[in-house]
Amino acid sequence: SKRQSEEGWFLEYGGPDIGYLSLAIDYLSKYYKKTKDAQVKKIVERSLNFIKYFVQPNLIAGGEYTSRNTEYLIPHGFELLSRTNEDAFFAASIVRKSLLSVGSFSSLFDDRYLTYVGYTWLQAFQDANPELDEKVEDTISEHFGRSFRKYFKESGLLVINDEDKHLIVNVMKGGAFRIFDKSSERTYSDSGILVNSENEWFTSGWLADFQGDVGEGSATVSGNMWKVPDKTLTPVSNILLRLFQMTLGRSTVVSLWIKERLRDLLITKTKPSSMRYNRSLHFNEVAGELLRVTDSVRDQKASISSFSVFAKDTHIYVPSSRYYVNMKGVRFQKTYSDPVNSVEVEWKIIKGADIVFDLK
8 A cells, every 4th residue: 555646546657557557456356356355445446436537438548648658447356346336337337338349449459468468358257247237338428427527636637527528637747638529529639749859859748747737727837848768779789688688687686677777768767858848728718619728848049840739649668558559630740940949839629620720
């Protein structure tokens, strides 16, 4: 329980991740089934109360607003606890319905990881709760049919569900968000601001401390742009790594130590730039407008040659979320033959329609 946030999540690369949290719930539920440990039950219940907010009406959980960008739910733990826990009952309903929805399962889970955890779907079938059989649709409709707003301050996650939309924003990840338009049944994803400066890429969508505020009708966030990690293995370094694995790497202690250092070097650690960004999000301030976003980036010198928003990007390497999928929607991108020192764009997501961009 010491490793669990009071909000119910476990630390994954600097914050909560929905796919990995569902895996933790799965393992802990199995353990509870065997031991009936009351402390474990409380831990799982906190996680279930957290995870239920991060499923959207299109049955997709997680995404670019989480720490590792995963979009799956491991099912067995939900089925095991659905007999006694309403949140597990809801999550199990989501998993069941998603299996019948074309494209919602296979395209969101890599084959490599399916070999690791595919058995959990078989276990979920074996331990299926018969009470769910006739209540899946009603359970899901009831959840998304009521309006709610929840702000998790420690993780920076804001969730808003009303009659028009389901919105999730992570203010600690540069205001990355995902919004579901209930009238058009369309999902819009944004991973934050992406900028090219002096042939290097920088993003606002990096988990970090921020300056900003979450209010009743808006949220603002500002901070430094972060360099997108781009380190790759050269043939020489690849050969050296293989030689290490065949010699000193055979030691469990040494190999685990090296793994942690390589993870920091290649994946989780990067550095802030001198560029500053600002993002303002406004919810339902104008009739028919689901979301209005104002983004700006400024540098001390004219270095910005490309600026883009409204893209589903993943800037951190996670095999179970960083693989090819067919992307829907076209990002907004502006390139400059002569680099500039600042860019500002306002964009609106219109109910039942599309997106309007206005470059300032």
